[in-house]
Amino acid sequence: MTRDTAHFALARFGMGAAPGEASAIAPDPRGWVLEQLARPASPAELIDLPDHARILRRMAELKRERAEGNGKGELRQLYVSEAGARTRAALTSPTPLIERLVRFWSNHFTVSAARAQVAPIAGAFEREAIRPHVLGRFRDMLRAVVRHPAMLAYLDNAQSIGPNSPAGQKRGKGLNENLARELLELHSLGVDGGYTQADVEALARVLTGWTIDPALGSFRYVPRQHEPGPKQVLGLLLDGGEEEAEQALLMLSRHPATARFIAAKLARHFSADDPPVALVDALAKAYRDSDGDLLVMTRALVSHDAAWAMPQAKIRSPDDLVIATARLLGPDRLKPEESDRRLVQTLALLGQSPWSAPSPAGWPDRGEAWIGPDALMRRLEWAKTQADRWGRGLGGGVLDEAIVGGAATRQAVAGTKGAEALFLVLASREFQRR
Incomplete structure (x- = not known):
């Protein structure tokens, strides 16, 4: 193996190369990736x-106290601190593949901090519903996601009440189909997965009663809000209260369309915007054969030759770019006491505020979303700012680590030093891609 392959592994399956890392893993880059699993x-x-739960109880206290100014500041700080902690974890983790998987699945099951009631618990959602399951079974992650207050609030299921339930008849309130629709379209089967509007409506009825306990700040099932009577989702007959949703989620996790949809998304994230069919086929088979075991699926991904082809086929998202830059320069550049707020401001400037995707579909995973003229100019301006700030006296070994495989960039950097050299590296094709 060579340092080129090692650098490729660090960029594609990790969060970017820190000084010395490519040389350290060069003898066995694939082994380095598999060892993390x-x-x-x-x-x-x-x-x-x-x-x-603790955060939601605090939010309720602030609401009762009508602590407008200080309350908003406290909740905003929670969001900022979560974003900073998440970034530092990606910088220092000895298993950066796990950090990449957390981001992939968190984006797959997007919740948005654009909603005031979601922003303070968006980080908790990722820590509690996503992170524990990235190497577990998809069905367990799906259940954890749907029952989490962040998702119940973001897609309005906390307010969805069966029209014929006791609560619905008393209050005159009805269904909200948002969670049911996104469960089918974005979280499991995919838009071409064979479901109908009737399935959406039936699943929305199944999910009634799955809500948030305002006193405890956690999930609860409220029988008097649940739509009574039988429902049919994709041919599955359901008639059993809270258990209906449990059965529906299990059925969705085992559906062949879910295997294919998840496989295509995972392959796209790790290989290319238009992933090789052979890779998608292999991942879908791994999912089906293992009953949705994401460890088996991820191992199949990193072991497949197609996942190691087409180097630098993916554009780094702003989050990727910021972390890769910080890993190159050293994690001490991102100290919490001075940098959390700056980090959030930087990601907002570059177009990817933490947990703030513009729709339930999440952040796009295709390159054209990140390199339009305005976005590219902001990237270059940001790279110049970083170079001016950190480039003075930067050792040649650090820059050499960043441009493995980039002959043209290496030649351009050879006659420069300091801030100018660092800018050429950060703005280069090699560094902007993974």
């Missing part, structure tokens, strides 16, 4: 953050 790390940066 055997011993995933739990980031220390995330240990002391509050859980969603």
